[in-house]
Amino acid sequence: MAEGYNPKKSRxxxxxxxxxxxxxFTGDITEVPGIGPxxxxxxxxxxxxxxxxxxxxxxxxFLALKGPDSDGHKVESVEHMEKFWYFLQExxxxxxxxxxxxxxxxxxNTMMPGIYDADAYEDDEDDE
Numbered sequence: 001m002a003e004g005y006n007p008k009k010s011r012x013x014x015x016x017x018x019x020x021x022x023x024x025f026t027g028d029i030t031e032v033p034g035i036g037p038x039x040x041x042x043x044x045x046x047x048x049x050x051x052x053x054x055x056x057x058x059x060x061x062f063l064a065l066k067g068p069d070s071d072g073h074k075v076e077s078v079e080h081m082e083k084f085w086y087f088l089q090e091x092x093x094x095x096x097x098x099x100x101x102x103x104x105x106x107x108x109n110t111m112m113p114g115i116y117d118a119d120a121y122e123d124d125e126d127d128e
Contacts (some may be wrong), residue, residue, distance in 0.1 A: 002008060003019070004082050004085055004086070005081040005082055005084070005085035005097070005098055005101050006098050007018070007098060007101075007118065007121050008096035008098075008121070009099075009122075010034075010096075010102045010103075011096065011098040011099045012033040012034055012096070012099040012102070012103065017102075017103060017106070018031050018044070020033050020103055020107065021106060021107055021110060022033070025055050025056060025059070026055070027050070027054040027055055028054070028055060029043060029044075029053060029054055029055055029057055029058065030099060031055055031101070032055055032058060032103055033096075033099055033103040034095075034096030034097075034099030034100040034103060034105065034125075035096070035100060036078045037093075038094075039093050039096070042091050042093055042094075043091055044056070044090070045092065045094070046091070047077035052091070058104065059104060059107075059108065061084075061087065061110070062084050062104050062105070062108065063085050065080060065083040065087060065089055066115065076117075077116055077117035077120055078117070078120050078121075079102055080115075081087070082102070082107060084101050084105075085097050085098065085101050088100055088106070090125050106118070
């Protein structure tokens, strides 16, 4: 299987995700499923503008990666999730990248319907 975002790679329990979706953001970076102390430390590295130390900044980065759009190209859901997944990889997140992408994407989709299209990841095998 190719590297990149795959919602089926998320190992976060349905209960944990459901709790995250229903809960308000507190700003604590570790409230995002898949982010523990090591991932929090990795996200906080880099230049001042590049450091992510809270969940609000992580959402901001997620939203910023939705573009840029141009006359001939609009960043759609699949490309957006890939950009976020690779951003996490570049920051040094070694585990649970798909879980983090899935958690943030689904949470943002409740606030901004259409920003994430989970149906784009349905297996053709499911239709048979």
